[in-house]
Amino acid sequence: MPRLDQLSEIQRQSAVYFPCLENDTAPWAPWTKDLSTSKVALVSSAGLHLRGDKPFGPGDPTYRVIPSDSNTADVIDSHTSIGWDRTGIYRDLNLAFPMDRLRELVDRKVIGSLSQDYYSFMGAQRDPRKIIEETGPQASEALHAQDVDLVFLVPV
Amino acid sequence: MSVIARVFEEAGLPTVSIALIKEHAKKAKPSRALFVPFPYGYPLGKPNDAEFQHRVIANALELLERPSGPVLEDFPEDAGPTEFVQASAVTSTEDAIKKDAANEVTALRAFYERWIEDGDGRTAVGLSGIPQRRFRGMIRFLQDFAQGEETDMKERPADVLLPQYVRYCVDDLKAFFFESRMAQRPQDSEPELQTWFWGDTAGGQLVAAIAKYMVDTGDEAMARVANGIAR
Numbered sequence: 001m002p003r004l005d006q007l008s009e010i011q012r013q014s015a016v017y018f019p020c021l022e023n024d025t026a027p028w029a030p031w032t033k034d035l036s037t038s039k040v041a042l043v044s045s046a047g048l049h050l051r052g053d054k055p056f057g058p059g060d061p062t063y064r065v066i067p068s069d070s071n072t073a074d075v076i077d078s079h080t081s082i083g084w085d086r087t088g089i090y091r092d093l094n095l096a097f098p099m100d101r102l103r104e105l106v107d108r109k110v111i112g113s114l115s116q117d118y119y120s121f122m123g124a125q126r127d128p129r130k131i132i133e134e135t136g137p138q139a140s141e142a143l144h145a146q147d148v149d150l151v152f153l154v155p156v
Numbered sequence: 157m158s159v160i161a162r163v164f165e166e167a168g169l170p171t172v173s174i175a176l177i178k179e180h181a182k183k184a185k186p187s188r189a190l191f192v193p194f195p196y197g198y199p200l201g202k203p204n205d206a207e208f209q210h211r212v213i214a215n216a217l218e219l220l221e222r223p224s225g226p227v228l229e230d231f232p233e234d235a236g237p238t239e240f241v242q243a244s245a246v247t248s249t250e251d252a253i254k255k256d257a258a259n260e261v262t263a264l265r266a267f268y269e270r271w272i273e274d275g276d277g278r279t280a281v282g283l284s285g286i287p288q289r290r291f292r293g294m295i296r297f298l299q300d301f302a303q304g305e306e307t308d309m310k311e312r313p314a315d316v317l318l319p320q321y322v323r324y325c326v327d328d329l330k331a332f333f334f335e336s337r338m339a340q341r342p343q344d345s346e347p348e349l350q351t352w353f354w355g356d357t358a359g360g361q362l363v364a365a366i367a368k369y370m371v372d373t374g375d376e377a378m379a380r381v382a383n384g385i386a387r
Contacts (some may be wrong), residue, residue, distance in 0.1 A: 024184045029169055045157045082387065086280065087334060143164070144262065
């Protein structure tokens with residue numbers, strides 16, 4: 001899990017028949033750094049953004065910038081799917097966007113630093129071509145420009 | 157998420173991903189993924205449990221030590237609610253049908269304010285741009301919309317179509333009701349909260365009525381928005 005056999009029938013059908021891309025291999029950016037001196041970025045597909053930023057709309061392939069020093073109180077979601085339970089992130093945004101956890105890992109010297117900006121897309125899109133061809137590469141450039149060493153991706 | 161992970165890896169950025177559906181991760185092949193057996197909406201397992209969340213993150217970061225990929229490993233612990241109650245699974249009470257959502261909003265406001273105070277300002281309300289103090293007006297707007305009357309709100313941005321704006325209002329209303337209820341009854345489980353909203357509140361009845369109205373118009377774009385409002 002959602003383990004497929006634990007889903008409601010409508011959710012199970014939706015997951016089984018989701019037009020997931022199938023790949024034979026994975027691209028591989030080798031990990032050669034030491035985590036304790038690395039700069040980490042957080043990227044979400046939960047349709048998150050700052051309160052007051054433009055909400056996501058249906059099939060929206062764009063992303064929103066969330067500065068890593070933002071307060072979790074100021075981050076909200078406008079993901080168009082109601083196929084996921086919001087109750088958890090109402091209680092604690094870190095459940096899907098662990099901003100406080102990453103700050104704690106810097107304090108504990110597990111990771112070196114955080115990128116200035118985090119990013120959020122809206123996942124579960126049936127046609128991801130714009131993300132693959134346009135907005136994803138734009139986000140890659142923005143991450144490179146901040147000398148990010150590692151990207152931690154969290155879906156919802 | 158696998159799609160974005162692959163775009164980043166292709167651009168030379170090492171990634172570590174959380175995967176909620178193992179079957180999809182097996183097909184799409186993100187470079188390094190930790191499968192977690194949690195429900196949608198709970199990628200780090202447990203809200204307000206920093207140590208549990210840290211265990212998930214630590215397990216994910218450990219995947220960096222694998223020399224080649226794709227890497228897909230399992231997180232060993234289970235967490236999260238086992239049930240997610242949607243509107244169609246709940247029978248409405250007589251009381252909920254008779255009540256007015258606007259009066260409920262007024263009655264819940266003290267709990268909502270307590271929620272914000274206890275959570276250092278955290279609230280998921282904020283998509284419509286309508287301040288919470290004006291939610292009675294938002295309820296009237298939504299009631300008129302569900303009746304098929306011509307209506308609008310001055311807060312709606314010019315580039316947001318009316319049905320999509322209704323969706324943002326509904327999301328704000330849901331967040332308001334759930335957060336108020338969680339302040340009132342912190343012990344309630346997720347399915348209890350969902351059953352209360354869809355079965356016992358006029359707010360829940362209103363949201364379901366909006367979705368039904370949108371579907372009944374026969375307009376395809378409306379029906380798509382309706383699917384994100386209640387089902």
